[in-house]
Amino acid sequence: MIENFDLTMVNWARAQFALTALYHWIFVPLTLGITWIIAFYHTIYYRTGSEEWKNLTRFWMTLFGINFAIGVATGIILEFEFGTNWSNYSWMVGDIFGAPLAIEGIFAFFLEATFFAVMFFGWNRVSKKFHLFSTWMVAIGSNLSAVWILVANAWMQRPVGQVFNPDSARFEMNNFAEVVFNPIAVSKFTHTTSSSMLFASLFIISISSWYLLKGRHEKMARRSIMVAAVFGLVSSAFVGFTGDEAAYEVAQHQPMKLAAMEGLYKGEEGAGIVLMGMVDSDKKIGDDQDGLSFKIKIPGILSLLANRSSGSFVPGIEDLVYGNPDHKIMGVDDKIVKGKIALTQLDAYKKASKNGDTAAATAALTMFQANKEYLGYGFLTKPEEAVPPVGLTFNAFHLMVALGTVFPLVFLAFLYFSWKDTLKEQKWLLKGGTVMVFLGLFAHWSGWIVAEVGRQPWAIQDLLPVTVARTNLTAGTVATTFFMFLILFTLLLIAEVSIMLRQINIGPKEVSE
Amino acid sequence: MIAYWIQTASHAQLQGLWWFLCSVLGSLLLFLFFVQGGQTLMARVAKTAEERSLIANSLGRKWELTFTTLVTFGGALFAAFPKFYATSFGGAYWVWVLILFTFIIQAVSYEYRSKPANVLGTKTFDTFLLINGVVGVLLIGTAVGTFFTGSNFTLSSYNFVTWTSSLRGLEAAFSLFNLSLGLFLVFNSRALGAMYLINNIDFKGVEEFEERLRTSTLKNFLWSLPFLAWFLLQILPMDGFAIGENGEIYRQTWKYLFNLVEVPALALSLVAGLILVITGVVLTAKTEAKCGIWSSGLGTVLVGLTVFGLAGFNNTAFYPSKVDLQSSLTIYNASSTVYTLQVMTWVALAIPCVLAYVAYVWWLMDSKKMSVAELSNPDAGHMY
Numbered sequence: 099m100i101e102n103f104d105l106t107m108v109n110w111a112r113a114q115f116a117l118t119a120l121y122h123w124i125f126v127p128l129t130l131g132i133t134w135i136i137a138f139y140h141t142i143y144y145r146t147g148s149e150e151w152k153n154l155t156r157f158w159m160t161l162f163g164i165n166f167a168i169g170v171a172t173g174i175i176l177e178f179e180f181g182t183n184w185s186n187y188s189w190m191v192g193d194i195f196g197a198p199l200a201i202e203g204i205f206a207f208f209l210e211a212t213f214f215a216v217m218f219f220g221w222n223r224v225s226k227k228f229h230l231f232s233t234w235m236v237a238i239g240s241n242l243s244a245v246w247i248l249v250a251n252a253w254m255q256r257p258v259g260q261v262f263n264p265d266s267a268r269f270e271m272n273n274f275a276e277v278v279f280n281p282i283a284v285s286k287f288t289h290t291t292s293s294s295m296l297f298a299s300l301f302i303i304s305i306s307s308w309y310l311l312k313g314r315h316e317k318m319a320r321r322s323i324m325v326a327a328v329f330g331l332v333s334s335a336f337v338g339f340t341g342d343e344a345a346y347e348v349a350q351h352q353p354m355k356l357a358a359m360e361g362l363y364k365g366e367e368g369a370g371i372v373l374m375g376m377v378d379s380d381k382k383i384g385d386d387q388d389g390l391s392f393k394i395k396i397p398g399i400l401s402l403l404a405n406r407s408s409g410s411f412v413p414g415i416e417d418l419v420y421g422n423p424d425h426k427i428m429g430v431d432d433k434i435v436k437g438k439i440a441l442t443q444l445d446a447y448k449k450a451s452k453n454g455d456t457a458a459a460t461a462a463l464t465m466f467q468a469n470k471e472y473l474g475y476g477f478l479t480k481p482e483e484a485v486p487p488v489g490l491t492f493n494a495f496h497l498m499v500a501l502g503t504v505f506p507l508v509f510l511a512f513l514y515f516s517w518k519d520t521l522k523e524q525k526w527l528l529k530g531g532t533v534m535v536f537l538g539l540f541a542h543w544s545g546w547i548v549a550e551v552g553r554q555p556w557a558i559q560d561l562l563p564v565t566v567a568r569t570n571l572t573a574g575t576v577a578t579t580f581f582m583f584l585i586l587f588t589l590l591l592i593a594e595v596s597i598m599l600r601q602i603n604i605g606p607k608e609v610s611e
Numbered sequence: 612m613i614a615y616w617i618q619t620a621s622h623a624q625l626q627g628l629w630w631f632l633c634s635v636l637g638s639l640l641l642f643l644f645f646v647q648g649g650q651t652l653m654a655r656v657a658k659t660a661e662e663r664s665l666i667a668n669s670l671g672r673k674w675e676l677t678f679t680t681l682v683t684f685g686g687a688l689f690a691a692f693p694k695f696y697a698t699s700f701g702g703a704y705w706v707w708v709l710i711l712f713t714f715i716i717q718a719v720s721y722e723y724r725s726k727p728a729n730v731l732g733t734k735t736f737d738t739f740l741l742i743n744g745v746v747g748v749l750l751i752g753t754a755v756g757t758f759f760t761g762s763n764f765t766l767s768s769y770n771f772v773t774w775t776s777s778l779r780g781l782e783a784a785f786s787l788f789n790l791s792l793g794l795f796l797v798f799n800s801r802a803l804g805a806m807y808l809i810n811n812i813d814f815k816g817v818e819e820f821e822e823r824l825r826t827s828t829l830k831n832f833l834w835s836l837p838f839l840a841w842f843l844l845q846i847l848p849m850d851g852f853a854i855g856e857n858g859e860i861y862r863q864t865w866k867y868l869f870n871l872v873e874v875p876a877l878a879l880s881l882v883a884g885l886i887l888v889i890t891g892v893v894l895t896a897k898t899e900a901k902c903g904i905w906s907s908g909l910g911t912v913l914v915g916l917t918v919f920g921l922a923g924f925n926n927t928a929f930y931p932s933k934v935d936l937q938s939s940l941t942i943y944n945a946s947s948t949v950y951t952l953q954v955m956t957w958v959a960l961a962i963p964c965v966l967a968y969v970a971y972v973w974w975l976m977d978s979k980k981m982s983v984a985e986l987s988n989p990d991a992g993h994m995y
Contacts, residue, residue: 156992163722163993170675171718174682178700178711181689185701186771192693193947200690201958203683208965211675212972218993219672223979232972263948267769270947274954448768569701570773579708586712590719593730600728 108568110576111183114583118175119550120543121587125169127542130244130291131298132162133237135329140233144226154318156221157606158302161598163218168594172587183576187557187567194260194271195250202246210239244294245287252283255549256351257558262470264447264463269561282351285344286549292336293542296505299330300538303512305602307531310522315605320516327512334506341502342403348552349404352559354418354484355552358491360400362414363389365422369412370395371403372496377489383419383482415488419481430481437476440469474561483563486554490547498544501537508534617956623943625952629691630923630942632959636684637755638915641796642908643677644748645807646670648800648831650717651744653737656805656827661983662820663737664725664995669811669981670804671721671995676969678718690955694770694945695930699754702764702772703780706754713747721995748800752793753783758922759846759867760786761933775934788845791838798835799888799911802828806895806904813980828903829896832888846921847871852931852939860928860939870925877920884913 136158143151177199181188188195216224216232224232253259259276260269271277303326306319349356356362361377362369375393398408405412411425421429443466450459478484512531515521521528553559557567620628649670657663689696700707716739723729724736762783763776776782783789805828814821851866863869871878891907894900923929923942930940946952986994 160993164726167719167722170678171715174678174714174718175711177682177685178707181685181696181700182704182707183701185697188689188701189694189697189770192689192696193951196686196688196690196693196696196947197951197955197958200683200686200955203679203686204958204961204965207679207682208676208969211679212969214675215672215976216972220976221992222990224975228975271951271954274950569704570771571701571704571779575704575779582708582712586715589731590715593719593723596728596730597723597726601726604727 105565106573107571107576108565110573110580111568111571112564114183114576114580115176115179116550117580117584117587118172118179119546121591122169122172122176123542123546124539124591125165125172126244127290127294127297127538128165128301129162129169129240130294131296131333132158132165132301133233133240134295135298135302135325136162137230137233137237138325138329140230144230150317150321153607154321157318158322159218160601161305164594164598164601166214168590171590175583183569183571184557184564184567185569187562190268190562190567191260191558192268194253194257194269194277197271197274198246198250198253198277202243206239206243206246208239209235210243213239241291244290248286248290249278249280249283251549252280252286253277254556254558255286255553256280256282256347257561262473262561264444264466265451267444267448269558282344282347285340285347289337289340289344289545292333292340293502293545295333296330296337297535297538297542299326299333299509300505300534302326303330303508303531304533304535307528307534308602309605311525311528311532315608316522318606318608320521323512323521324516327509327516330509331506331513334502334509337502341499345403346406349412352553353413354415355486355491355548356404357413357415357418358486358488358552359495359548360412361390361393361488361492362400362412363416365412365414365417365425367401367411368398368409369400369404370397371399375492375496377492379489381488383416383485389415389488415485419485430475430478430484433472433475434478434481436469436472437474437478439476440466440473441476443469444473472560474556474558474563477563477566478555483555486552491552494544494547494551498541498548501541501544505534505538505541613960617953620953620956622946622949622952625949625956626691626942626946627924628956629687629946629952630919630929632962633684633687633691634916634919634923635912636680636687637919638912640677640680640684641799641915642803642911643673643680644796644800645803645904645908646674646677647717647744647748647804648797648802649744649804649808650740651797651801652804652808652824652827654741656823657820658823661986662817664986665812665817665820665981665983666808667721667724667737667740667995668986669808672976672981673807674717674721678714681714687955691947691952692940692942692945693947695940697770698764698766698772698940698945699762699930702774703754703757703762703783704774705778706750706780706783709781710747710750710754713743713750717743717747725995744800744804745797748797749790749793750784752796753786753789754780755918756786756789756792757783758918758929758931759849759851760788761852761931761939763934764932764938765935766932766938788842791841791845795835795838795842798831798838802831802835802892803904803907803911805831806891806907809895810901810904811977811981813982816983825896828892832892832896852928852936854926854928854941854943858941858944860931860936860941862936866927867921870921870927874920874925877917877924880913880920881917884910884915884917886910887913 139155143155213232213235217236220229220232258280259271259273261272263270302322306322309315309319360372361375373394373396375390378387378389378391381387381389401410401412402408413427417427419430421427443462447459447462447466450462511527515524555563557564649666653663653666657666720736720739724733763774765773805824809824847868848865849867850862850864852860853863853866855861887910888907891903895903928939928941932938
């Protein structure tokens with residue numbers, strides 16, 4: 099199927115996708131979350147008619163608009179990069195993967211784009227009611243867009259509702275409902291949107307804290323903080339709950355990713371969760387070392403979270419790579435053998451079909467069907483290739499969880515001192531509050547790294563490695579476009595941050611002005 | 612009735628339907644390129660910062676619709692014709708990367724161009740808009756031209772693409788035929804842009820600007836004519852890419868003329884489209900009418916439908932390979948399965964609702980024209 103591939107090219111293509119996604123992911127969570135909060139502020143203005151709430155709404159809307167533009171710019175690349183850099187993937191799964199992207203355009207992007215114009219420019223052009231309706235439509239449209247892109251992403255993590263067609267040598271959809279209601283899609287969507295609301299709350303708290311420290315726009319800042327802290331606290335609870343669901347799905351369907359997230363090399367019954375730890379960079383798969391040079395664990399919790407049973411067995415990386423007959427886990431080397439049989443028989447089937455040799459075609463097809471579950475493993479050359487980068491996945495996961503634990507405490511503190519009306523006196527909290535947006539961004543990036551790096555080497559879990567998914571391009575070509583995008587996105591990011599800082603410095607219009 | 616049709620339609624019927632729906636999206640995109648065309652008018656037709664600001668704020672309320680249509684067009688092609696998506700984007704790499712590049716710089720330019728501390732300055736962002744309006748549209752035009760002239764690719768037995776030109780798609784821009792289609796689109800977009808601005812702006816206080824836009828409409832239309840004529844004169848006698856009875860691809864002289872004759876709807880659409888485009892231009896240039904955009908816009912959609920129809924219907928390979936005829940893509944060998952097309956057809960039932968609310972919001976927002984007074988009104992809302 100694929101005789102030679104250029105690993106350097108694949109790595110450049112990976113780097114380019116990571117670059118685009120990381121830039122895109124600066125802006126998207128803010129868009130997803132802040133649109134709800136703006137809609138809430140707008141609703142208060144609609145109900146009270148207060149100019150202060152109107153100015154507050156318009157101020158956050160301005161910052162949203164600056165952010166939204168660059169989110170759109172980075173987003174278009176992601177869609178088309180599937181075609182430019184991953185064209186084999188696009189052909190092999192376009193039957194399934196293309197549908198959510200098209201639906202995203204029809205249902206979400208048009209809603210967002212149409213009502214975006216009313217939300218920003220409709221203050222004196224449409225009725226107040228329709229204007230408010232438009233603001234809510236932008237929030238709904240943005241989040242609907244997240245639904246469909248996460249359905250597509252979840253399918254790559256757990257490919258359901260599909261069948262491999264040996265005649266076309268591609269994956270074809272046979273159950274749309276299964277694709278849409280894939281449990282991973284549900285947990286991904288709820289986790290992403292709730293964490294985006296949390297991030298937007300941190301964004302508002304950071305800017306409002308700065309105003310309070312500077313003694314400017316204090317009334318607006320207090321109001322913004324109050325709403326954001328409540329939103330943030332409620333979101334934090336959802337983030338925790340949906341994060342648990344997401345991790346459970348990972349444990350059930352991507353055990354290698356879970357093992358990497360926890361740095362667990364040797365499986366355990368009653369496995370503990372690592373509260374703090376450090377990956378041992380000298381660890382080699384199969385040696386006697388533990389994998390973590392330092393760790394603090396809570397016994398039984400990982401088993402409980404992964405299998406809903408505190409005494410259950412959680413496989414480690416080495417169990418999954420080399421197999422564990424006691425727990426009926428097939429090793430990767432066995433899977434590679436079966437995968438290679440599947441590939442050989444697929445090739446034989448196609449040749450026999452072309453030559454009109456029905457008997458040979460039937461025999462090859464039977465052998466292929468018996469081994470097709472391991473198709474993707476046939477492209478691997480050694481079992482260790484099935485292991486994702488453990489250090490990066492482990493550190494990203496633990497950073498995300500640690501930050502996710504701190505954020506609700508921050509929201510509680512802001513709420514408590516707001517309620518006591520002593521927020522302005524808590525300089526330590528306000529100073530800490532100003533950097534919260536950056537911590538929120540790190541948490542989001544970490545989550546993305548866990549999800550995407552943790553599933554390597556697969557483009558589609560167990561079925562298609564990234565080495566096969568790529569386009570037939572030279573490494574130099576992809577490296578050139580990597581740097582083109584890096585320079586352009588960095589330039590635009592500098593402009594965005596500069597504009598944003600100036601707008602924050604200008605601040606909202608005051609009623610008394 | 613509709614449900615029955617969707618569930619019982621043959622694969623070929625669904626493939627035809629989806630080529631039509633993709634053609635509608637593509638043709639709407641050609642109309643919505645009035646945004647790109649309008650952007651290019653900022654450079655010379657607008658003489659003052661105020662006039663440039665009027666253009667930016669008028670088009671700024673619509674640019675996202677064009678952008679969304681482009682993204683949805685791509686998504687629909689991905690879902691309905693994944694082999695085309697994979698072959699074209701993975702093969703003609705540099706063309707698509709450059710097109711995307713011009714749309715990235717467009718997406719930020721409206722929002723950032725007049726904001727304080729925008730680092731690059733208003734002139735740079737206006738130049739970005741100019742690049743998007745000229746290069747983006749030109750390259751999309753040349754890419755569409757390859758539907759008729761063919762591209763340099765082969766497909767393996769697993770349908771993985773190998774591009775045989777090191778220019779990875781840029782070679783299409785060296786074909787006079789492809790280039791003429793691209794240039795026609797650029798000038799047509801400029802004419803549409805001028806007509807849209809005439810329709811959307813209240814010129815009280817800047818009457819001379821309206822006159823310049825009316826003149827520009829006529830000039831750009833006249834500039835577009837030789838390229839359109841060249842395209843039409845070349846395409847009719849051209850050796851087209853036909854699909855034989857067994858699915859093999861072969862070259863057929865006068866193929867696209869035959870398509871016009873054998874599918875009269877395409878010929879009618881072309882003639883009606885051209886008449887409507889001309890009517891819109893004449894109304895704008897020779898009278899005080901402001902509605903030229905609707906006539907020329909609809910005309911552009913009809914001409915677009917003809918172009919896409921000629922490429923894909925009547926047993927024609929819509930993405931032909933010049934180096935290996937049998938690698939050419941047709942709506943039959945490049946499409947998704949029956950099941951996926953059925954699912955997508957259910958989804959497509961929502962398109963009329965989408966068009967309805969887009970049209971309603973368009974009407975609502977444009978019922979009050981963009982004016983100089985609005986530009987300087989601090990309470991007017993967001994400004995570009």
